[in-house]
Amino acid sequence: MNNLRNLRGTVDLLPNQLIKWQNVEKIILEQLSRSSIKEIRTPILEMTELFIRGIGEGTDVVSKEMYTFLDRGERSCTLRPEGTASVARALIQNGISSNPLQKLWYMGPMFRYERPQAGRQRQFHQLGVEFIGYESVRSDVEIIALAWDILGKLGIQELNLEINTLGDINDRLNFQKSFVNWLEKNKNSLDLDSQNRINKNPLRILDSKNIQTKKILENAPRLFNFLSEKSLKRYSNLKKQLEVLNIPYLENQNLVRGLDYYTHTAFEITSGALGTQSTVCGGGRYDDLIKQMGGGNTPAIGFAIGLERLILLAGKELGVPRNTDIYIINQGLIAESLAINLSRKLRNYDLLVELDLSGASFSKQFKRANKLKSKSIIVIGDDEATNNVFKIRLFNEESFGNREETISFANDTKLENWLKTNLL
RNA sequence: GCGGGCGUCGCCAAGUGGUUAAGGCAGCGGCUUGUGGCGCCGCUAUUCGGGGGUUCGAAUCCCCUCGCUCGCCCCA
Structure with a gap:
């Protein structure tokens, strides 16, 4: 047998599997086009620095999951682990000020160095959508509805939409101060992972799945209580509008998501049919990212859908080949x-x-x-x-x-x- | 990075220390080089993921290693 194999965590997509991929992609593209969203393509390879600054040094993605190497010119390069940072970079570099309002999508491979398991690969594919320059609650609602509708057009049933709000930067800093304080006091009761996060990325402790930690956290300060009037109002508007659209949601105050750049709205769409990696779509608002990366003050919101997981959920009928005439x-x-x-x-x-x-x-x-x-x-x-x-x-x-x-x-x-x- | 399960043909598999490693599907060739569904016949693993050891003898026992897979962490 041959010892030449694909790399761990990568897969070959063979012709009969691609029938389903192509059908799924076609349905997605039609819906995007009808929503007047334009495609953007950025390089798969970027400077490592982009992701460190964009996603955040304390995040799991950056601290342990990046595919990073030196090229022949000794530059540190990274295969993109997600799309938002690249899109933000491209917009800044190409001068977004000429058109501050843009609805964009991209689709392509992403890379994260993790142990593969069901619904997780090292090279996987995402559809991403970003609404750039939009601040209103309406844009949150439209983007959530778009994700919801794409999944609906593919005939996927039994999805759960979870939402939360992270407030703005000030809300978060206020909360973080008091939360870290509390964590220090209860440090010994926390699991090891959580202990290590206290200084690096305390917010992530909130959605720890460790049973003991979960229990202790019930007595911790809650982010929700640190939200300003304005943030609270924004959140309740979001919920109201979702109700008007008849999109069912669950509130999950522990939903903070892995990346540093999120503000206000965070959401996730999950399916029980996926097993342990149940998230098929994740997204949120990132009002400060573009400014932090050197652009103008540009609020934005986006989501990413994992294509492999989507394919798992999409019906068999999409995988039927066309007959020879x-x-x-x-x-x-x-x-x-x-x-x-x-x-x-x-x-x-x-x-x-x-x-x-x-x-x-x-x-x-x-x-x-x-x-x-x-x-x-x-x-x-x-x-x-x-x-x-x-x-x-x-x-x-x-x-x-x-x-x-x-x-x-x-x-x-x-x-x-x-x-x-x-x-x- | 840490646990559990598993590795015999492209796929599904039998075999659990004794001469030649079942079988099925798929593939290829033939019966049938001007007409398809069925049928029949034949071909397709000197070798059991790899390496080392035990033994007169190993796919079968032991050690190491690689890979796959499921889960943890976390995400898509």
Whole structure:
């Protein structure tokens, strides 16, 4: 056996799997286009510094999950672990001030160096959407609705939307001060991971899954109690509007999400069907990120959907391949070129045409046509080539046996009529 | 990074110390090089993830290693 293998945590997507991917992507793209959201493509490779500054040094993603290496010029490069930082960078670099309001999407591979498991790979794919320059609650609602609708268009059932608010920077700093204080006092009761986070990333302790820690946290100060009037108002407006749209949500005060840049709204969409990695969509508002990265004061909100997880959730019917409409059986030099020409003509009718290129025996070619469940076949051999005709017939159960029709290559009308009665 | 499970053909597998490593699916060839579904016949692992050891003898026992997988942490 071969010792040349793909890298751990990467996968080959084979033709039969890609049918489902392509269908899912098509549905997504249609919905994005209808929502007037424009595509942006940024490099997969960026300076390491971008993610450290954008995502935050204390985050798990940056501290232990990045695919980082030195290039030949000794520059530290990183394969992007997420898309928002790159988009922000691209906008700043290309001068967003000329158009501060933009709705953008991107789709592509992301990389995180973790142990693979169900629903988690080192190279995975995300669809990301970012609304840049929008501050209103309406934009929060629209972006959540968009994520919700994309999942809906794919026929995915039984999703849970969880929401929370993290307040603005001041709310957060006030809370953090008091929270860290409390944590220090109760340090010994916390699990080890949480103890280590006290100084690095205290907010993340909030959604610890350690049972003991969870219990102790019940008595900790709550972020919610540190929110300003304005932040609270914003949050209740969000909830009201979601209710108007009939989008069901659950409030989860422990939902803080992993990245430093979030402010106000944070949300997640999960599905029980995914097993332990249940999040299919995660997002939130990041009003300070672009300014922090050197741009102007630009509020923004976005989300990312994990495509692998989406594919797991999407129905089987999206993975069904399109049937061959016409299989062209051909043999002999002249027949070959006639066949190629005919296949081109037929494809103009948006038919799926499979041209046999093997030169194998007729019976072999028939068997292949049958294996592909082709709806019809065309036969061109020496006899036909000599007379400048081809034979065509349906190839299903009922038409078993010979009921061929002979059509001249010059007689396009007859061909078109046959197609119209039988295939189109 | 830490736990659990597993590694026999492209896929699913039998085999648990004794001459040639079942079988099924898929694939390829033939019966049938001008007409497909069925059937029949044949071919496809000197080798059991890799290395070392025990033994007269190992896919089967032991050690190491690699890989896959599920879970923890965390995320998509």
